[in-house]
Amino acid sequence: MHDGPVTDEDALSPLAEPEDRDVEATLRPKRLSEFVGQARVREQLELVLEGAMRRGAPPDHVLLSGPPGLGKTSLSMIIAAELGSAIRITSGPALERAGDLAAMLSNLVEGDVLFIDEIHRIARPAEEMLYLAMEDFRVDVVVGKGPGATSIPLDIAPFTLVGATTRSGVLTGPLRDRFGFTAHMEFYEPHELEQVLARSATILGVDLRPDGAVEIARRSRGTPRIANRLLRRVRDYAEVRANGAVTVDVARAALEVYDVDELGLDRLDRAVLNALVKSFGGGPVGISTLAVAVGEESTTVEEVCEPYLVRAGMLARTPRGRVATATAWAHLGLQAPSDAPGQAAPTLFDE
Structure with a gap:
C-alpha cells in the first residue's frame, strides 16, 4: 500500500506534503501527556494552561517558533483540547486584508483558540488589527471610503491566539511583544523519535521492531x-519485498x-555538497548559484537542504557565501583542503 507519489526530495522535506495531511491528522497526539519530546515546552505550557483554568480566564497568547515538522500545529490543537475549547485554524498568507481577520475574530466564542500558522507572513493591515484584538479584545471596523469613512469599534469575545512561525526573527516587535508565552x-x-515511531506504528498497524525504529x-x-513519512515508505517496502516486519535490515x-x-x-x-566541493572547490558560493548548479529553486535549497547540512556540520554560512566543511569533504570520500572549516589543526604527533 502506498500513501501517494513521493520523490527522493519529498521524503526528507520537513514541509507538509499534500499526501501527508490525512495521515498526520490520524497520528497527531490529542493531549499533552501523549506528546513526545519537547519536555521543557510541555512543562511550561502545562503551567500556563493550568494557571489559566484555575483563574477561569483564557491563557496568555502563545507563540510557537521552530523549524517545520516539529509539532507546532499539533500543540495548538492540544492547547484547545486541554482548555476544552473550539479551535479556529487559518494561516498568515490567507489573511490578506483586515476584513478577512475581522470576520474571523467576530465569529469567535469566549474561550476559543485561534491558530494562525506562518504568522510571520500575515499582511500588514491584518497584523495592525491583530494588535488591538490581542490586547483589548476589540477591533475597529472601517465603514466607507475616503473622507467620509468612519471607524466603528467592535467588541470581540476573549480568546487565545496561538501563532506558529518558522522565522521568529522576521516577526515585528509589536506583534512579538503581545504574546505572553513563547515556546x-x-x-x-x-x-x-523512536518513541514517536513506536506510537505511529501502533496506530498504523505496522510491525516495527526496535532495531528498525533505531535505524x-x-x-x-x-x-x-x-x-x-519514512516509516510509511519503509512499511511499503516491508509489505512488498519482505514479510511485513520492519527490522533493521529491511529499514x-x-x-x-x-x-x-x-x-x-x-x-x-x-x-548540493558535490556541486559545492567539486564544481566550486568547497566555496564560498552564493545560494542562487548553488541552486542553479543542482537544477533546483534557491528557496528549496535554502529551506529544505541548507538547515540540516548546517546542523550536521557539513555546510558553513559565511558573509561571502556557503562553504563546505571538512566533514562534508570526508562524507564524500575526499581529502579536505587545509583551510576547510572544521579541519582539525595538526598536532606535534602528526607525521
Whole structure:
C-alpha cells in the first residue's frame, strides 16, 4: 500500500506534503501527556494552561517558533483540547486584508483558540488589527471610503491566539511583544523519535521492531514529520519485498531505495555538497548559484537542504557565501583542503 507519489526530495522535506495531511491528522497526539519530546515546552505550557483554568480566564497568547515538522500545529490543537475549547485554524498568507481577520475574530466564542500558522507572513493591515484584538479584545471596523469613512469599534469575545512561525526573527516587535508565552521548539533526539515511531506504528498497524525504529530514527533529521513519512515508505517496502516486519535490515534496504543515506542525506543534499566541493572547490558560493548548479529553486535549497547540512556540520554560512566543511569533504570520500572549516589543526604527533 502506498500513501501517494513521493520523490527522493519529498521524503526528507520537513514541509507538509499534500499526501501527508490525512495521515498526520490520524497520528497527531490529542493531549499533552501523549506528546513526545519537547519536555521543557510541555512543562511550561502545562503551567500556563493550568494557571489559566484555575483563574477561569483564557491563557496568555502563545507563540510557537521552530523549524517545520516539529509539532507546532499539533500543540495548538492540544492547547484547545486541554482548555476544552473550539479551535479556529487559518494561516498568515490567507489573511490578506483586515476584513478577512475581522470576520474571523467576530465569529469567535469566549474561550476559543485561534491558530494562525506562518504568522510571520500575515499582511500588514491584518497584523495592525491583530494588535488591538490581542490586547483589548476589540477591533475597529472601517465603514466607507475616503473622507467620509468612519471607524466603528467592535467588541470581540476573549480568546487565545496561538501563532506558529518558522522565522521568529522576521516577526515585528509589536506583534512579538503581545504574546505572553513563547515556546521555542527544538529538533528531536533519536531516542525521542523512536518513541514517536513506536506510537505511529501502533496506530498504523505496522510491525516495527526496535532495531528498525533505531535505524529510521537516526536518519530522520531530528524531525517527527520526516520520521513518520519514512516509516510509511519503509512499511511499503516491508509489505512488498519482505514479510511485513520492519527490522533493521529491511529499514536499511528500504531507505537505500529511497536514497536516504546513513546520515539522513538524500539525493539533493548530496548533489548540493558535490556541486559545492567539486564544481566550486568547497566555496564560498552564493545560494542562487548553488541552486542553479543542482537544477533546483534557491528557496528549496535554502529551506529544505541548507538547515540540516548546517546542523550536521557539513555546510558553513559565511558573509561571502556557503562553504563546505571538512566533514562534508570526508562524507564524500575526499581529502579536505587545509583551510576547510572544521579541519582539525595538526598536532606535534602528526607525521
